[in-house]
Amino acid sequence: METANIISQLHIGSALLALLLAAFVLIVPKGTPFHKRLGYAFASTLLIVNVSAGFMYNLTGRFNLLHVFVMISMGSLLYGMIPAIRRKPANWLRRHISGMTGAALGVWAAGLAELTIRVLPGFMNPSQIIGIAAGIGVVFFFLIGFLIGRFMKTLPENP
Template sequence: MSGPIATIHVLFSVLAIAVGVVIFSIRRGTPVHRRLGYVYIGAMLALNGSALMLYARDGSFGPFHIAALLSLATLTAGAVPVMLRRPRGGWLPLHWELMSWSFVGLIAAAVAEAVFRIPGIAYWPSIITGTLAVFVGGGAWVYRNRRHMRQAAGHVTGA
C-alpha cells in the first residue's frame, strides 16, 4: 500500500480514530459532540472511499473492499436516525449503537493492519485473529453500555 491514495487513507484513518476517541470521551449531545460527529463522518467517508480505490497487484475487488462497504453501511445507518430523529422515541440509542459499531469496526481494521505487519506472522490468521479479538471486546463494551444508553435516551428521545 503506497501512493497518494494510501496516504489519504492512512491520514483519514488516524483522524477518524482520534476524533472517535474524543467523541466517546465527552458528554453526548453537546455542540462539540455534534461538530466532532460531522468530522468523524467526513473522515470515515474519506477513508472508506480511499479504501475502495486501493487494489492489490491483480486489481481485483477483495475482502477489504467488502469491509469498506460494510463500514459505509454502518456509518450511514448510524447517521440517518440523528438527521431524521427517527424512529420516534428510539433514534438516540439506535444512533449510539450503530456509531459504536462503526468505531469498533474502525479499530478492528487498524488492529488488523498493524498485526499483519509484524514480521513472521501469517497474513490471514493475523487479520482474522486481530479482527475477531476487537469485535469480541468491542461487542462486550457495546452490550455493557446498551442498557445505560437506552435509559439515558429516555430523557431526550422526544427531541
C-alpha cells in the same frame, strides 16, 4: 506520484484523524454542540477512510474479507448518521447510538487490523494475516455490542 500511493496516504492520514476523533466523540458529553461538531468531523473523516479503503487491493490484489468490513463500517455510519440528521424515526436516538458506537469502535478495530497487516507480512502469508485481522474484528464486534447495551440502558424507554 502514483494513484495507489496517493490513495494510501489519504487513507492513512484520514484513518489517524478518525481514530482520534472517535475517541473524543465517545468521551465528550453527548448532545452538546461540541459533540455534534466532532461527530460531523468524525463522520466525514470515516467516509474518506472507507472510500479510500475500497480502492486498496495491495494485500491480495483483489476484493477480500477486509473489504467486507469496509461495507459494514459504511452501513454502521449511515445507520447512525441518517436518523440523527433527520430526527426520524421515533427511535432515531437509539439508532444513532447503535450506529455511531459501532462506527467509532469499528475504526479502532480496523486500526488494530491494519497494524497486523503492516507488521505481520514478514512472518505470515496473506491468508493468515486476514484471519488475524478478521479475529480482531470479531472481538470488537462483541465489545461494540456490550457498549451499545450499556449506552441504551441509560436512555428512557421512549426518548
